[in-house]
Amino acid sequence: MGALSGITVLELSRVLAGPWCGMTLADLGADVIKLEAFEGDDTRGLGPPFLDGMSAYFACCNRNKRSLAINLREPAARPLLEALVRKADVLVENYRTGGAESLGVGYETMAAINPGLVYCSISGYGRDGPGAMRPGYDYVVQAEAGLMSITGPADGEASKVGVAVADLATGQNAATAILAALLQRQRDGRGQRIDVSLFDTQLSLLANVAGNALFTDVDAPRYGNAHPSIVPYQTFAASDQSFVLAVASEKLWVQLCRALGHPEWADDARWHDNAARVTHRDSLCQALSTLFAAEPAAHWLALLERAGIPAAPINSVRQALEHPVAHARGMRYDIEGIPMVGSPIHLSGSPARRELPPPRLGEHSDEVTRAMGFDPDGLRAAGAIR
Template sequence: MSALSGIVVLELSRVLAGPWCGMILADLGADVIKLEPFDGDDTRGLGPPFKDGLSAYFACCNRNKRSVAIDLRSPAARPLLEALVREADVLIENYRTGTAETLGVGFDGLAAINPRLVYCSISGYGRDGPGAMRPGYDYVVQAQAGLMSITGQAEGEPHKVGVAVSDLATGQNAAIAILAALRHRDRTGQGQRIDVSLFDSQLAALANVGSSALFTGEDAGRYGNAHASIVPYQAFHGRDGAFVLAVASEKLWLQTCDALGREDWLRDPRYVNNAARVRHRDALCAEMQAVFENESCAHWLALFESAGVPCAPINSVKQALEDPVALARGMRMEIGGVPMVGSPLHLTLTPVRYERAPPDLGQHSDEIAAHYGMDAAALRAAGAIR
């Protein structure tokens, strides 16, 4: 029995934020039915790479789901859609504002069919406010919500993060909100509408950087691989490459100095505490770099590991996926010959499930039509499904 067994989710979303939310719920046991247009989710075509016609992009966020290829504009599709809605617990959509209503899947209309429905809208800038009609893409939100301004080398140009973190944070926030709404529905019997946006999610994810700007009234800067308010907490270069060191407490600073045999740093008033080290970061980090360049990265990593100081090599993606921690934690898995990164959610009594490979477009159209007592061949002939 999975945590969300018995929960039915209709996913009318595409690309990443909505499907990421749907996959979280599916991994936890929900029956997620992905309603796709006849040409499918956009990410089915985003590649290479492909494996037997399946894009890696689509595979990353669509396991454990069933797919129905349906034309929501077709009147012949309406009986099947309404049957799905009556049985559903959750609906996820990420259309442009107003499009869901045009397609007949807006909140008010579906809530009239099923008042217990938890309806989650995902958008770029929210369903109200001055950005409501704007399309939302991770890249432009990283730019507008401040993330790019703090990413990249201090003297260089702003950079986006190498993965769509605004989309991913939004998908996770949507899943959290859905679980909260289901809990409320369990107590009251009432469904509700959820409004989650990429912009809001990314702004909130600025975390301490956003808080610092509010505290000081000053803009945040870029620090490259260093940290704005913790020193030393950055990348250093050994004789043969780079590694990262994270000295995030006074205890760790003591351990670092002990490991390096530099008790003089403990007595230096410039380095007496973190606030002092932040003020004198250039001097300290230059001294540390002069030490590190004399030995290999492996030497320093072994030294700091032994001393209990957080450190790590700067792995490639392939190296990270092959890391012993990734293997031991079950973070590499495969379903039906499709390799995927596993779920980070580890529950002792209701573990996540890995049952369905990412579906082919419309793979389950006939199965789902039959479940509701409808003739799939007739629906197909009427142009309702594929």
């Protein structure tokens, strides 16, 4: 039994942030019913690649859910929708501001039907403030909320991160907020509205980089694969390929110096502590670069591993998926022939579900409709469901 068994979630969201939130809850045991328009979630068509008509994009964030294809603008669908809302614990939506209200599924309307409903709104810039009416896309928010300015080569063009981190982290924040609201409901019996945005999430993800700018009133420079506040903490080129080295404490620095056969470096006034190494990063990194260029990466990685120094090759996505840790931790599996990356949440008493493959559009329309006491054939004939 999952940790969230008995919790029913209505997911009125599409693309990534909302579905990622929904899948997180579904993996933890919630019954997530994905209410889709007749054309389906946008990501169903985002490809290639496709596998038996299903896009890899849709599959990555929609397992363990049931799909109900419903026309919310059709009056005949309203009794079914309200029955679902009365039964639900959580509703997740990511319409543009005002979109939910135009469909009759805004917070005030839904809360009147079910005062205990936890209603989570996901948007680009929040449901209030100057950006409330703007659409939100991960790429745009990465640019606007500062992430691109610190990503990419130090002397090159600003770059986006290779995966939609603002969307994904917003989905995780939404799931966390929902769990908190459910705990609050246990105390007072009341639901509430949650407002989570991509912009707020991305701004918070700037973390120490934002902190540096706030402390100094100086804008954050771009360091490429180096770190603004820790040295050495970056990529280095061996004789055959590059690797990553992360020396994030004074203990590790001393261990590195000894492992590389240069114990005197630990006592060098330029490099004796991290603040000095940050100030003199160019001289230190030049010394390390000269040393590392003399041997292949495998030599250095083996040496560093023996010394307990964090270092790693720069793996491709395929290499990461085939990594021994990925297999040992159960991060790779198939559900009915659909290959998946597993849940990163490991609970000893209520492990994550591996039950339902990403659903076909409307795959569970009849099942859900009958469970609510309605005739699917009649609703289908009225244009309410498919």
